[in-house]
Amino acid sequence: MKDDRRFKTRQRQEKPSEFDSKLVDLARVTRVAAGGRKMRFRAVVVAGDRKERVGVGVAKGLDVSQAVEKATKKAQQSLIVVPIIRETIGHEVEATFGASHVLLKPQTMGRGLVAGGVTRIICEKAGIKNISAKLLSRSRNKLNNAMATILALRKLQAIVKKESVEQPAAKQEQISEQA
Numbered sequence: 001m002k003d004d005r006r007f008k009t010r011q012r013q014e015k016p017s018e019f020d021s022k023l024v025d026l027a028r029v030t031r032v033a034a035g036g037r038k039m040r041f042r043a044v045v046v047a048g049d050r051k052e053r054v055g056v057g058v059a060k061g062l063d064v065s066q067a068v069e070k071a072t073k074k075a076q077q078s079l080i081v082v083p084i085i086r087e088t089i090g091h092e093v094e095a096t097f098g099a100s101h102v103l104l105k106p107q108t109m110g111r112g113l114v115a116g117g118v119t120r121i122i123c124e125k126a127g128i129k130n131i132s133a134k135l136l137s138r139s140r141n142k143l144n145n146a147m148a149t150i151l152a153l154r155k156l157q158a159i160v161k162k163e164s165v166e167q168p169a170a171k172q173e174q175i176s177e178q179a
Contacts, residue, residue: 017076018049019049019053019076020047020050020125021045021046021047022045022046022047022121022125023045023071024044024121024142024146025042025044025142026041026043026044026068027041027042028041028042029041029060040062040067041060042058043058043059043061043064043067043068043070044056044058044142044143044146045057045059045072045074045075046125046146047075047079048122048124049125050125050126052127053079053080053081053082053126054079054082054122054126054150054153055078055079055080055150056075056078056147057070057071057072057074057076057077058074058143059071059073059074080150080154080157081157082127082128082153082156082157083156084126084127084128085106086130087128088109088128088129088131089104089106089128089153089156090106090156090160091106091156091159092104092105093153093156093159094136095148095151095152095154095155096137096148096151097148098139098147098148100139100145100148101135101137102119102133102135102136102145102148102149102152103135103136103152104119104131104132104133104149104152104156105131106131106132107130107131113128113130113131114131114133115131115132115133117135117142117145118145118146119133119135119146120133122149122153123149126153
């Protein structure tokens with residue numbers, strides 16, 4: 001009877017997530033302390049719903065499954081909304097994170113995803129179907145490349161917000177001029 005209660009508490013009622021997640025990088029990291037080396041695993045996960053929302057999560061854990069689970073939760077908590085116009089981005093944007101430098105360019109319909117590595121995965125999870133991306137740095141660090149891509153998409157988001165704030169003001173000026 002006691003075992004049955006313990007078993008029931010361990011069972012989790014997990015509902016299927018609306019987000020697709022993909023493990024991008026898995027690394028064994030070591031912290032050296034006075035007692036010796038402490039091994040952990042660092043996971044980088046990209047999560048998105050293929051409908052304008054995408055996020056990157058980084059977490060460490062004592063084993064691989066724990067690190068991946070924590071990174072997936074962090075990715076779902078750190079989602080950004082990417083403004084997609086006709087299955088592509090609105091304009092060219094670039095960003096730098098650490099040693100990584102990424103350039104994202106909009107493409108015409110039917111061109112497809114012309115991107116490699118982590119940038120391709122992030123664009124797929126965001127739902128961008130036509131884009132051209134180039135990693136301008138020689139950095140092969142997947143975490144920095146992912147963060148640079150997210151930063152570029154976040155810049156795109158900020159510019160779109162600015163334009164939407166400026167447009168109503170311009171329309172009101174036109175209305176006042178007509179009157």
